[in-house]
Amino acid sequence: MLDFSILTENLDMYLLGFKNTIMSSLIALVASLILGVFVAIMRIAPIKPLNWLGTAYVEFIRNIPLLIITFFFFLGLKLSGLYAGTLALTIYTSSFIAEAIRAGILSVPKGQMEAARSSGLTYGQAMRLVILPQAVKIVIPPLGNQFINLVKNSSILAVVAGLDLMYHGDLISSRTFVVFDVYIFVAAFYLILTIPLSLGVGYLEKRLAKSN
Amino acid sequence: MDFAGAYSPDNLKFLLEGFWVTLQVAFISIILSFIIGGLVGIIRYAKVPVLSQILALIVETVRNLPLLLIIFFTYFALPEVRIKLEIIPAAIVALTIFESAMLSEVIRSGLKSVDKGQMEAARSSGLSYTQALIYIILPQALRRMVPPIVSQFISLLKDTSLAVVISLPELTHHGQIIYGQSQKFLIPILILVALMYFIVNYSLSLVAQRLELKRT
Numbered sequence: 175m176l177d178f179s180i181l182t183e184n185l186d187m188y189l190l191g192f193k194n195t196i197m198s199s200l201i202a203l204v205a206s207l208i209l210g211v212f213v214a215i216m217r218i219a220p221i222k223p224l225n226w227l228g229t230a231y232v233e234f235i236r237n238i239p240l241l242i243i244t245f246f247f248f249l250g251l252k253l254s255g256l257y258a259g260t261l262a263l264t265i266y267t268s269s270f271i272a273e274a275i276r277a278g279i280l281s282v283p284k285g286q287m288e289a290a291r292s293s294g295l296t297y298g299q300a301m302r303l304v305i306l307p308q309a310v311k312i313v314i315p316p317l318g319n320q321f322i323n324l325v326k327n328s329s330i331l332a333v334v335a336g337l338d339l340m341y342h343g344d345l346i347s348s349r350t351f352v353v354f355d356v357y358i359f360v361a362a363f364y365l366i367l368t369i370p371l372s373l374g375v376g377y378l379e380k381r382l383a384k385s386n
Numbered sequence: 387m388d389f390a391g392a393y394s395p396d397n398l399k400f401l402l403e404g405f406w407v408t409l410q411v412a413f414i415s416i417i418l419s420f421i422i423g424g425l426v427g428i429i430r431y432a433k434v435p436v437l438s439q440i441l442a443l444i445v446e447t448v449r450n451l452p453l454l455l456i457i458f459f460t461y462f463a464l465p466e467v468r469i470k471l472e473i474i475p476a477a478i479v480a481l482t483i484f485e486s487a488m489l490s491e492v493i494r495s496g497l498k499s500v501d502k503g504q505m506e507a508a509r510s511s512g513l514s515y516t517q518a519l520i521y522i523i524l525p526q527a528l529r530r531m532v533p534p535i536v537s538q539f540i541s542l543l544k545d546t547s548l549a550v551v552i553s554l555p556e557l558t559h560h561g562q563i564i565y566g567q568s569q570k571f572l573i574p575i576l577i578l579v580a581l582m583y584f585i586v587n588y589s590l591s592l593v594a595q596r597l598e599l600k601r602t
Contacts, residue, residue, distance in 0.1 A: 237587035239547035329452035368450035
């Protein structure tokens with residue numbers, strides 16, 4: 175049976191890690207959304223060099239491990255674990271978000287842009303007022319999935335002493351010499367975050383599928 | 387930064403050895419995951435009572451946990467319940483648990499994407515449910531599953547790097563050992579390791595794209 179005294183006696187450490195995991199995930203989410211939108215626009219804007227730059231960024235970042243990016247910031251730039259991990263999460267997730275947003279924008283029929291342009295809007299206005307509002311609906315479920323991945327990936331902080339939930343779990347297990355129970359409680363804390371998110375994304379997917 | 391020193395023949399050979407372990411561990415794990423995930427996906431698709439509910443619970447739990455936690459758990463926590471695994475089997479078990487859950491969802495949605503009429507037609511032409519599943523539904527679904535399975539394999543190749551936490555002698559870990567010798571090797575090695583992952587994963591992603599285009 176699980177030893178709940180492990181949880182109650184170390185609750186402050188669990189909660190501190192839990193708080194840092196939430197904070198790091200939220201900061202990385204907002205930052206990677208901004209960066210991702212920016213890169214997605216680079217990839218579809220009618221300027222060739224920007225397209226190439228955006229594509230190179232997305233393809234390179236998507237195809238290397240998050241851990242390598244984290245080590246680059248942690249060991250190469252000597253940032254603290256929390257900063258290095260959050261920054262690496264931002265960069266890594268932004269490439270997936272850029273792809274999701276690009277796919278969403280491309281799924282809006284071409285005629286929409288043509289009609290908007292011929293009614294006198296500039297490319298920027300057409301994008302902002304006509305294309306993006308329609309793309310948002312399509313993009314929300316994949317973005318939700320990326321956020322779930324982000325929360326799970328934030329455990330990478332533990333590898334660079336990033337003070338997150340996983341790190342505090344390790345700390346508790348090295349103090350108490352108990353591993354199994356400590357990790358089960360760590361898992362429970364992660365599930366508190368990810369299960370509602372998964373259910374939410376599943377619900378949105380169903381609702382949006384119905385509305386189409 | 388000492389590129390020449392970092393890229394000495396010995397170091398390059400050492401990195402390639404690490405990469406070979408990465409590829410092997412990822413390959414074994416994806417095969418095992420495909421078998422287990424396939425079974426789970428089919429059971430859940432066929433809605434086998436009780437069993438499919440239990441599997442749904444397990445799949446949802448595993449999918450929503452960080453892989454790093456599963457790796458730690460497999461290597462450090464299981465010995466407390468008398469399951470002691472060496473480093474390489476532990477890495478394979480952890481990756482397989484995680485990836486089976488992911489693949490079971492890929493396979494289940496692949497099966498679900500086959501038009502319902504196919505099953506109905508197969509059944510009314512006299513095939514049993516199992517026969518219809520094996521001869522009619524699965525072959526059609528398998529073709530659709532290939533691109534997402536390749537994507538999962540790319541994720542798996544990247545995720546193998548997480549096993550550095552249990553000192554699996556794969557690419558990232560061998561990189562760590564080299565730049566552990568000298569701070570000057572750090573950036574050159576990180577760049578090279580990143581490029582090695584990139585070349586293999588990018589090639590695979592091109593294959594997945596080509597397959598996807600062929601289908602449509």
